[in-house]
Amino acid sequence: MDQVKEDKEQKNASKKKDEIVISINGLKKSFGTKDVLKDITLDLKRGENVVILGRSGTGKSVTIQCIVGLLKPDGGSLTVFGEEVAEMGEKELKELRMKVGFLFQSGALYDSMTVRENLEFPLTRVLKITDQAEIDKRVEEGLDAVGLLDAIDKLPSDLSGGMRKRAGLARTIVINPEIILYDEPTTGLDPITSREISELILKIQKQNQTSSIIITHDMECARIASDRVLIMDDGKYIAEGSFEELHKSKNKAVAAYFTDIL
């Protein structure tokens, strides 16, 4: 009996591991006459980190904005946890967004609030945590993870660009989301902090079994944090594979991304 139960649990666990949390199929999005996304297809598995590389303006940010329902796709299907995002009502969308962390390219800190209040905001407004001790603990843990504990009572206007980015990252991870969408988490940071952030992304993945899409131009970050790399060009993915596989690729368009790396 016990044996059977164990088998079943193992099966469940492995099923959970292969579970696809985000499934995008033939996604299209245009702005006016400009076709930004032409044919995006991507499956993100539970516990997997996918890095998206691609030149500026190819629609990487647009893709992840479609995932959280900020932008409405024009065609194709996009499901998160098996449910079509475009068909979600306000309530379902809210539930989805509670499970998905989103790091904006600009950080998007709330100007009128201190760093502490920025991190408290999703805890009190979304997760509705009322225990102040718990809130303090999570805020401090979050800030500690990005090395910003001493800036806790500062306003965003008093932070440097890199500090703002890290505060935005802390605000994204403080709610322990199941999926995290990082839009250029290391852009504008010095190499040492960049590496720390990349390692933090890896650590979060391992600790919480989170699945992530990481948009980046930072090859070091791609190397450290990725399980799989996609290269995007002209509204489609033109290459896919592990970092090493793509690194060895003979394809010129792919190799161009790896020229600096020996």
Added chain:
Amino acid sequence: MAEEIVLPGWKKWLEGIGDQVGFFFRFFRNVFTGGFEWSEFVRQCYEIGYRSIMLVGITSFIMGIVLILQLRPTLVAFGAASMLPKTLSVSFVREIGPVIIAIICAGKIASSIGAELGSMKVTEQLDAMEVSGANPVQYLVVTRIIATTVMVPLLSVLGDAIGLFGGFLALNIRDSMSFNLYFTKVIGSLDFTDFLPALVKTIFFGFAIGFVGCYKGFNSNKGTESVGIAANSAVVTASLWIFVIDAIAVQITSLLFYN
């Protein structure tokens, strides 16, 4: 978007009206659902109300003085100088006070709300709030609109008092009248049909100021220049609304009270 460019003006205008109606219902739904953001509301009342006291005070004070100085020669010519306090109090409380103060508030408050929310839009803070699962309408819009709806009438009552006091000082430049006498005359010439419609009117002014500011900021475009556009068109539209509401209010009050 391609079609939008060739849309005839009136169609676009209608679309704008539709958007505003939609925004109104979104506001309304959020007033009654979910928790009310008390601390943000109090902060907004402070920003909107307390920080406008100086401006409203000075403007009303000057208006009171100027009106007395302007009215005096005419009334003296008719031998009706003793009517000065009554004329001032009725015109100030019924019309000049509420409208001038609302216009001042449109310039100060609607523009600052428009600029603040507009810049939050540009820097993706509104999107960030939305994707975090929090409700930006509840946190930002409901609090601001209710704060203006409460604070503009209060500012307006304060402005009336200061304006009438300014009138008293101006009156004492040429004539001399004790404060007691002036006060009795002013109060005696006002009744609730002067005061109440004016107060109700300012509630609508306050709502319009908050609503237009929030709508313009919330729906601004995503370039930096759109922050300025949002602030500017918030002032223009709110001022226009104030006059429209005033015109309607005067019709209603004269039907109800003055015939």
